[in-house]
Amino acid sequence: MTNRRRGNAAPSRRHSRTRRITPRSHWLLLSVLAVTLSTALLLQGYTHHTFGIASDDATGARGHDGAVPSQVVHGGPVIANAATTPHTARVKARTIALTFDDGPDPVWTPRILDVLRRNHVHATFFVVGTQVVAHPDLVRRIVADGHQIGIHAFTHPDLARLAPWQRSLELRETQLAVAGATGVTTALLRPPFSSRNDALDDADWSVIEQADAAGYVTVLATRDAEDWQRPGVDRILANATPHGRAGQIVLMHDSGGDRSQTVAALSALLPRLKAQGFRFATVSDAVGMAAPVQPTGLGDHLQGLALIRVLQAGDWLVRLLGLLMYAAGAISVLRTAVVLVTAHRHRYRRLRTRRRGWGPPVTEPVNVIVPAYNESAGIEAAVRSLLASDHPVEIIVVDDGSTDGTAYLVESLHLPVRVIRQENAGKPAALNTGLAAASCALVVMVDGDTVFETDTVRTIVQPFADPRVGAVSGNAKVANRSGLLGRWQHIEYVIGFNLDRRLFDLAECMPTVPGAVGAFRRQALLAVGGVSHTTLAEDTDLTMALCRDGWRVVYEERAKAWTEAPASLDALWRQRYRWCYGTLQAMWKHRGALVQRGAAGKLGRRGLVYLLLFQVLLPLLAPVVDIFALYGLLFLDPLRIIGLWLAFLLLQLVMGLYAFRLDGERPGPLWTLPLQQFVYRQLMYLVVIQSVVTAVSGSRLRWQRMERYGSLRVPAGAEVPGTDFPRQDPGLPQQYPYETQ
Template identity: 85%
Template structure:
């Protein structure tokens, strides 16, 4: 609705300000045939009435001058001309342009207050002969409303732009006069053109405006449309000269003896006119504001690109230079890998086998969260050294907490059931834990199903996001998210903050922010690669990103207190949260405005400039993509689809943000959703045999409890929960999703602080 309203406002503003505009009276060139123009009009007087039926004309009284001024009112020249008229005690007729009336309504009121007369000169100063009949009616009607709104009057006088004397009328002009006559207008032409629009000098203007003989004249001059200093000077000399010669000055109606054409406007016209003036003035303000926002957004985007590129380069140097191995001695202790699973039968085997193929000792715990597709049965049937825990469906956070309670080791890796690890991923992702300050490590998630445009676009997004943004977060020590697909944690750090919270729909972001606020450092390890399935349809992508974005908003709101804290929490708040707010919320909200304004610029402004700016920003994105792909060791081929991404994928992403923001503000409920699995994951080579060398720990490594003969742990008949481990309380029944226990001195927030809880239902879906 806002986009449609903005588009309508810009369309009106563009039409009224850029479609035509004031030009000199010779701009239309030579006229055509005049066979349809009645003879009595061609040879008659300059004031033409009843053109649609029985046209008749009126001439100016002898020795009478009707001064007329076109193209105003102008804030500079109209007041000076009015001052000249007042000093000489004469009145004139001003044919006003609607857009100028809207811009300067106070001048219209002064014209009338000084005793002068008002006529209309169309709304945007087009050549009416070149417009369709409906456009002509619109031009006249809108000008009439503008005058009614500005001064509370209407007028029957009309002077078409680019008109001159009677004998210059052609057939196209006559069709305009007939349509205007049918609408009740009296057309006023001229008999003396001062040609002040030529700016040929004061003497020339004065000479052209001076009548020859005693015949009455309608003198055409201009109070707008450019520099009218010569007009003011010539008028100051012309009026006293003609008065001295015995000429009288009158308005057009007084000069030809017609009834007063200016009358009080009705209440309806006056109110409509006021609304039109406010609407167009509001449009001018909106365009100005949009221009400021466009420059600001452009500057911020360029600054962001420079910052992330510099940060990525520095991050790479730190990791590959002489300080690249500064984490400490190699981490060799075993790792507990938790795989929360809900209806993951399509990919769970590949995920488990890839974990067993790790070149680091691992304990694998699959927590089946009430799957209905036989996920747990499938894992058990593989007869692999994997512990399977069944629980009633309670949601992903509950599954992760169950896995934490069952974990044997202090280092824990969490991996989604639709994700495949490389053999060295576990070993690589736990190396930063050599630094005791590190509480969590983000790995490098990569898209496995890259076919088609949608797959390529998500591949580009993942590569750029993980290899530019996360490097920046790492350097700034404000990592907001350890992805659920590939993340490692200290178990005791998670226990200290009460485990995984279910208060938000982005449990990974909420968890990461809580660790940062608790003083733990969260880092990025680009070498820990995991392959995950991305949505293969626009509807599936929409659902996934909608939950991610909504959950991120919840987490940002929940941890907003970090903005005013010190230490690690302050870095998260003033760096990470501000970055997310700016680039993942505010700029996406502005994106539709950018698109609408770009179309506005193509139609009404300079299309070459607009296209040039679009290509400049596209080039900037391409350079960022090329560098990110280089950092990640990826071939840059998919980047050819980047221009197409701007017309589909980009709009989808900002619409997701818009819907998420409105959902959050309105307090609407959002269901957990599960992404469709496609079975495109494959276990790495060597993962088929769990007793292969890849799964054997290196000499001296302690092994997890052996599963001799692949014996399974005791079954959880009736979905009984495992016993508590190390003081970690079991999750309470998640009916209504209660908030987690207080941690780190921060009391739990009120239920989502404006974000409603997910609805209660029998099955909690998640991915």
């Protein structure tokens, strides 16, 4: 957690040539990508999951049939001119037109084609558009083998239940898919769930009339093998075998499920019917129709190819997103388990450490450096809380060119505080000024908008009894947590920051000592050249430098500091944007730790990898995950998606309850956790996107000072020197030095 601060340090000559305008075009690009992804998923979802291929008995009861012409009801199975003067055609005597619906299928269609080839039989295949898109090579093989193509709608819906525009879309998209895959168009149509002429009702007839107006000839069946029910090979043979010499259009299926019985029955049916004197022909040949399949125009062929490529890309995208979601989910669950286990171990390790101590008690005086830029709203509370410490402190307030009288305010208090003024040069320069003026071996750094509890300084310096420790991170807590945004940040501090710090402490790879509450060996700071101004996350940069220099950095959760959090979304955005961007800078600056040994290697291969994975890559995937979740609600199993979300939320809640228990916090704010997932989470991943784009584009972000609210109070019970000063409301628990107003 970095500090929220102030005016820019004087840029170096190299940085002065760097572009300082924050890029905005990437938001347009992100919006375009989001819309493109959403459109692709909507199209893919519609074509694959809106209806799906169902059994041929899936439709409801038959309706009224008063509008169906009697000559159609009692006529042949091929219907033409339905919209004007309907007429039908019957199949020639001793002729069988084999038809196959619902394909092509990568398993069963090739086997059926092999059987037809061995028996020198040509058939008619009524294909489903989505199957054509998925397997265009099979459609090309059907045509190349001399078989006839008809269309069977795009998503296999009951066309009679659709609006007219949806029917047109189904037929047009299927025709384009066939044109793109084979270079031909067909005038043959078999509506899904259709059967014989005498089964037509008024709704079915409206479909046939609309199809006729679009140039299609409707092909029904005279015998249904009912192979979709898988009744057994003998039953399929009986259903498909004609009685007498009349010609037949036989309905079978090459997709929609296990078609092994169909293949076996077809192998026996063809030689049997040939032996009985039947010949096999395509539908058009069987009824004497002019060629219904013609070469397509260039425009339709190109549109069809584009449709196939777009939908294939959508299929690939859905598979990829599915894999990413599973991977992200697995990694998140693994992270949760690791964080909880390490937090538990860290707790008991700290209990053992407290019993035996870090070593001899550290009682030597400590310099407390308070960099201040326009901190008049909270500086008095901060200084008085430091002076109330039960450990000897020497306070240095470095006024970094404030324009609101911060330095004058501190001096007017007539407290034992040293005030140093300097021209505005940035927080790192202010800290280095304080460090140069410090006389103690230990230094505590604290923000000007932060108050300490009475024992914070004493607690945070005790780990320095171990000579290997170079820095100690305290426990920064949100003071103004009364509003919804404050509660969300409070949850984030307790669950996110503090659980992670326990993990980093146990793994000896602490990447950040927060500017709000951190303690350092002055010797260690001087050894790494003080506080660097080359990144906006000076606390993260400094901590990584100490780790690479061989110092151990630990976390002391009992050293509490209360800080003001942003009270508006705009302020929160600016703060987190700077934090994230600065962290990226620090990670890049210290990337060499990945190949180093010792403490530096632990930072690189543990700390940096963890930050990259969970604070950069996963947030970058978050928008895609959210879009895919909406896709799942619309087109997949919504109960399953909701169940997964509730399971994830439950996991977060369990982690939150344990984290709040470790921090001694009341769990009441956790009721806002579900809302946090819908608003706060989205804001945070947009911050990461903005930061990554800014970093990659080479732009440089300016310091942005956070608005102060003056809500901090000195902890109750502290012996505060000087005159009267507002303390904590005595009605509030004493461990919470903040207001609820």
